[in-house]
Amino acid sequence: MRIQVINPMGVDVYNPMVEQAIARATAPDTKVEVRSLMGTGVPATAFLPAHSLMMNQLLTQVETAERDGFDAVVIACAADPGVEDAKELVDIPVTGPMEAAVAAGRAFGHLAVVCPRIESGEGENLPQNANWVRRLIHRYSAESIFAGVISAPSGHPPADEVNRLLAEDPPGLRAAVRAEMEVSATTTALEAAERAFHDLDAEVIFFACTLWSGLLGPIREQVPVRVLDPLITPVLYAEMLARTGSN
Template identity: 30%
Template sequence: MRILLVNPNSSAIVTETLRAAITPLQTEKLQIDVVHCSNVPKAIVTSHDEMKAGLSVTDLLIREEPNFDAAIIGCFADPGLRAARELIRKPVVGLYESSAIFARLSGRRYSIIASGNESDISPWIGSVRDLGDTENLASIRYINSTVEDSVTASDERIYRIIDQCRKQDGADAVILGCAAFAGKGKRLSEAAGIPVIDGICESVQMAEMMVSYRRKQQ
């Protein structure tokens, strides 16, 4: 099976972070290729960024569709997810949607930790509402950092916020809502004692499941 993981922004450091996080999941039967979009911002911050990235993602997936069995949109805004599902026949999953599904299976309520600051709460609320997850959301917290700077955020710094989500907000699980956090979920889960989801393993699992499901329906 071949999965294409698309970074919708043009940040080289985020692309490499995704590539490093995905490497342990590859097997002889599962190949995961990581690519990034061109002519897009280094971070998806505004609605305009999201629209531009979504168009770039869908164009890339249409062009590459013969070369993969499923695709992952590697950004928690899930830019272009709905359009991609309209335009191509292969399964397409997003980091946030996949993370939210696994978070709901892990507990009653989940928190989101993201890059940025309090001004970004409104877009996140929109994403949560789009999934019908408002009642499942315990809180949204930020590390007050750019996307690229979030790559080097220490586990200790993130853990302190996870602890607040658990003790103050009543979260049963935490979603690390930025692709820059890719690869941190497993070790932070072990430290925190609750599921901490970075979306990588979860989106791969969703993609594999959708491919298997569709094959069984043929």
Template identity: 30%
Template sequence: MRIFVILPILRNEVFEDITRRELEVAKRKDTEIYVVSLDEGPASIESAYDEELAAPWILERVKEAEDKGFDAIIIDCMGDPALHAAREIVNIPVIGPCQASLSIASMICDRFSVITVLDRLLPLFRRKIREYGFEDKLSSVRSVEVPVLELEKKREEVKARLLSEAKKALEVDGAEAIILGCTGMVGMAKELQENLKVPVIDPAVASIKMAEILVDMGISQSKRGYPKPPEKLRIL
């Protein structure tokens, strides 16, 4: 199968390379992945404003993926930007890392915590988790206070802060599992899980596995829930 992975940010070779490398490890041997970013849009997504700015260009990539015959699409951001719109305009599965991670967490624990990049994103995550129907399982949302574009440069510092915040989530907030709250943290879950002795979900990996499952099952988003938009004049 062939999976189209959209990084919903301006072209960034560092993030593209990291994402490609980590997903190559996570995917099945018979799965091919193609990682692309945007020609226009925000440099990173750290607000609802960034999500809305990225949406038109994400949707262009979504159409491109189906036109090129890919089997599934991942919008590689924990905000799941343009996810519902994307599901309306194509027939192949479209995966959002946040929804995929929350769904997996709900099967393996009663209470989970999300650790994201910045404190300013905490309200966005609470709203998203409420929208997806997992609010009753949320212990807390915490952050490492490192911007997205500095995650790789400060990788060791980020890992240390993740460990510190995760321990608080377990010991203070009562979490039983941890979700990494940014796909830019790809590749950091394994070491954290070994240290904490609880499940740690990498949203990028959760997305690739969810995409593989849906393609294997031959199912996609229901067109009763995501009907095709009506034909009309639209100018951007």
């Protein structure tokens, strides 16, 4: 079993984070490869590029993954960019974090989504409200299980520092961004999860940013609901889909 995880960015800064997050999640005979869109003309930004700057390259990479013999593809962004179009291009399963979360939500109960609000820089596409979640819930016909969405503002290093680290110290940028997301996992995101449980009657909560992957332990310890990791959930779902379709 071979799964390609596509990080839809023009840099590979976060690839080691993705690899570490999913390393122990899959079956022993499943091999996962993480690829970014680096070198394809997608601009080098610290966060998700605008769709107009990376969509063609993303879909091309999905087609390449199929030609290279991969059994499934995960597009590693909680907004599921290109997932719907990619399904029409290839015969292997293609999924994203939100689609996988909805599938899990149908099994576990009412689903709440916690999404970040991170300041979006030039050429980036970080949403400043939660309406993108509602649109995806509608796309996946999940209104009957949708408990609601709560935003959890999350910080990031100052823009000048982000640009400097991106150019001079990519591992330092990854560490700095992850540190901010780790803070949110014990403050704003934790508070959002508690609200989802107490006020929205959520039975399962999806954290809709891959940068939270691997940082959700404090929330699992304090909020008595199922917590869906934004990278592990779609990789396991893709693995299941691929095995279901194999002979």
